[in-house]
Amino acid sequence: MNIELRQLRYFVAVAEERHFGRAALRLHMTQPPLSQAIQALEANLGTSLFARTKRSVALTPAGQALLPEAQRLLQQAATLPDLARRAASGESGLLTLSFVSTADYSILPPLLRAFREAYPLVQIDLQEATSDLQLAQLMEGRIDAGLLIPPLPDKAKLALEYQPVLAEPLILAAPSGLKALRTKKGKIALSDLADMPLIIFPRRISPGFHDTILGCFRAAGVTPHIGQEAIQMQTIVGLVSAGMGIALVPQSVSNLQRPGVDYRELQDQTPLVETGLAWRRDNVSPVLQAFLELLRKK
Template sequence: MPIETATSAARSMEFRHLRYFLALAEELHYGRAAQRLAISQPPLSVAIQQLEAGVGARLFDRDSKGVRLTPAGAAFRTSAQALLERAEDACAQAREVQAGEVGRLRLGFVGSTLYSGLSGWLQAFQASHPKVEVVVIELNSQDQIDALLQEELDLGLVHTDRLPPALAARPLYSEPFLACLPASHPLAALAEIALAALSDQPFILFSRKGSPDYHARIVEICRRHGFFNPRLQHEGRHWLSVVSLVSQGLGVSIVPAAFQRAGVQGAVFRPLAEAIEGSAVFAAWRKDSAGVLREKFLAAMPGPTADRPPGLANM
């Protein structure tokens, strides 16, 4: 059969033709096959004729002795069964994708979430959605925003809700800021630290380039509580780098409370004496992106009324 004719025949074939064919191939009796398909016999006969015309081969022999598969019909039966099974699998997969039960979610996260329950949320989500592949990538807030705009991430966990118009945000939780000092620092012996006491200390801050909004917020906190500008000594692109630099005695910092559980030797954490706004974490995504998997994952995370993520309740 010429390629053009074969292609036309395949296009004219319907899945009901295959179902009708397979029922007749198993029953080898038009009456029983029609009863099994819950149709009358004439539509079955017409469908088989249409299928044979489309295939370009006789699939059944019919005579006074009954109905038999031809060699062509026997060969076609195997392929028809496989094709129908593949179609059913494709339909099932499409339903699962639509329901958010299968697929791939590319998740960006800031380092603090790793110590605020992210691993637990991931494990719970994977247990309830075993067919969903979650790819996690640690990036600072600005890099996540860029990746979301470039469609390289499906969801980001960031420290800011000041986003480009193409992105949307939802608050997840907030946690306190703590003073972070070298263990050998004289102020480390205090139960709490007044911000003014840090005014003459070398500061280590999160990179302005990595998260301009977050950097500006910490500088503003310092300005409101005792000193005009922190004495910026070093910057880190990730909070864990900031804590590590503090542990080496290179300065002090103000960091999200989650990092006291990072296990960095040589760094101590103390509550701030002043009541200041906490470190907020937001979910961010493209407004024009599909949202089923995203919403499924967010449903497993703490809501906007949660002041502290799991693990911080006893602080």
């Protein structure tokens, strides 16, 4: 069965006008070809759509059932050019974005708000994932982009683009009530907490972040004892709250307020921890391009 939109448009015009002559005028055509088109549609459907007399045209039960569906299809067809234009310009579509847990306390919320305001028709599929998992997802083409902590492995650099988004210092997260915190206000030195176990990401999850944290201790002349490892920032902070040890976290994590956790700036010189966006250079959809343009304006 091959029903054309043109036939449906003719059918709707006759059904709404209840008159072939008025429908022909509305369609800017003569009546004979209109009648022929309706007859061809009826033959295609295998049923009459109109009960005709010399004075009137009425819809048959089949015509009454077809009318609302034909009107709906014509309305949908009328939106197709605009739908295609929006998709081509990145105004609609799907963006799949992964993010490390630290981004949830810093750049992710304002970035998503700005993007949704600018592109309300885009559907955003979010998933929290560690940097190593994001790199695998990107290499396999399963996500559009990922907010992760560098560096990128050499193999990934061949396929991925990367843009820094945020750089922030590390701060201390420590259990409330520690003597060192009670006796010293303001910034604190890592050497004051040398006897506390360290809670840290496993190195395989984020080698750069892991090495940066241990480098801070080495620079302070402290050899930390790793007491616990956890892959989620909220888990690390939760373990600190439980008194299991201390952690060095990006400054924005202090937005995660937990009872039993004190955040302090460090006296020791600490490098900045970077978070950036990575994406495949050979798979930039219009939606991703729109996201990148908004990100570069921030």
